[in-house]
Amino acid sequence: MRNQDLTIDAGPFRVNVSTSDARFLDTLNDFYEHAIWREGPDVFDYGIRIFRPRNLRRWIRPQVLFEIDSRRPFEPHPLENAFPMFEWSLNWCIATSAHRYMMLHAGTVAFGDQALIMPGTPGSGKSTLSAALHLRGARLLSDEFGLVRPETGDLLPMPRGIPLKNASIEAILGFDPAAPLGPTYPKTRKGRVRHLRPDRESQIQQDVPAVPRWLVFPKYEAGAKETLRPLDKTEAFRQLAFNCFNYRLLGETSFRAVDQLIRQMDCYTLSFSNLERAVEQLSALASEPGPAAAGET
């Protein structure tokens, strides 16, 4: 196949992908149908090439490479993993260059224009929770990046396919057998991976920011009873700052931004073992009266 170009919006970033891999291109088209930029030539943030290196491995266990600005920061991956590799590599591009934003390591969803932020280290269940909340109708902002515009405190969406890993795949299929999952990638560096496709609404509204309203630190724990426990704001500050990719780099900017976020959000922790009950608890937050009705006095 000849090289083909596709321009996709990933939240505030416009990404041009050039590839000769038909299967990868199909997956991209399928996942980001409503995020493809079709209005002719435009300026983009990252020009990425996904291609097969010209060597012997072209025929025996073929490989695929990621290239940006003529640089190849990663070792080649097996050809069949082109899509997960692209997703990781794009995340890497953003995490290493988009310091115009404060980048929280968090799953983020929105109810209306109000956002729920769920920071967490890998294994905390933030991706699974984001996926489950999205399947129950919350707008997916991101399962990985909470992009905050520091001067306004707005949370910017960046809805990408959610990479569900290993047991999470079955957990989500058990939660919603009709979940729109992409192909299975049995052997990636993170184990077995399947992506959940963000819905049309989330993709179309990816240029609509949300207002951070709830902060919940999730923790998957076998046998835990699902309860939202209010979290002391000082502790919430410490933990949110810890879960910010570029907190140290942004210095005072991120200190002020985190401070502002903590002040305006209700902060909780959530231990959970059952996805259904966890989603119930989190959705209940959204049906409580808004901050205006609750009042300050």
Next chain:
Amino acid sequence: MNLLNQVLRDPTIVRAWEAGDWNRFLPLARNARLLGRCLHLFEEHGLLDVVPQRLVDQFQGALAQTSYVQVQAKRELRQVQRVLDREGIALMALKGVAYLAAALPPRGWRNLSDIDLLVREADIERAEQALKQAGWGPSGEFDSYDQHYYREWMHEVPPLRHHSRETEVDMHHNLAPPVSRIRIDAEKLWQDAVMAPEEYGRQVAVLAPVDMLLHNAVHLFMNDELRGGLRDVVDFRDLFEHFAEGETNFEQHLLQRAEVLGCGRPLYYAATTARRLAGLDLSPDFIAAIQAHAPVYPAARLMNWLIEQALAPKRLGMWQTAVANQLLFIRSHWVRMPPGMLVRHLWHKTFKSKKPPTHDAEMPG
């Protein structure tokens, strides 16, 4: 010449740019670590209204990163200074960290990953020991050959890094290796050194303006096979313009000093390159005078071609760039070492050195 060079020469050309031009420009600027510099250039020329917002965001992201590493670099300098002051060892800041310390124009956008320092040759061993006792250690694995290479043949000790910090410390005792074609009398540099303004109660010495430019030239065209790339050329331009503004006869002064230190040839390369590829304005007199340091015509032609392929390729990833870099790499060794030593060095590097382990850059998620 590529779009980045053209912008450096005349930023107003972006008024006529379309999306495709910006898309060719961004990878060049990002690769050359000149995003922050370009933002300043556009600002200076009142062009921000024609720069796509998407790119302004990219520029600002790069600048945020730059100001972080600048803070780290200045902190590292203060820490080293504290240790060396205690030992009574005189210290000079070089290159990027010197521009920061002396508040010179590159400070608004200059990225840096290590700090370069100068101490006297007689002090360098003591300085290294003092730093090692205070928590610094080798920044990588250096085998006995590498140790020998740095200590005996080069003008520096193997790079150091403090165990709890990220910034690398490169400690030199001269601006060029003692075995190279260019031999600089370091004592002359110390005599003319100037003190940077005080910060946090400390002052550090930096090279005199003319020496700073000559160091940039020597570093780029003698030591480092143009590895600093276009960024170092832009430093040369920015410093040159700044110093020339503050001192009448600066150009004359620079030429004289190049004679004294024996750096005419690198100055020729640096000045003509900054003029061609980074938009430096030179007086006709200076251009005429610098020709005295040009190599013979065919060599000058070849070097021009090499420099252009390395620093101004039409786009990234061209084979000419790879060829030019290889030839410049060979040349940098040629001018740096006598032939016998070079053969030994290449022999060792080809057959004896342990290859550094390759690993993926770290990924989030």
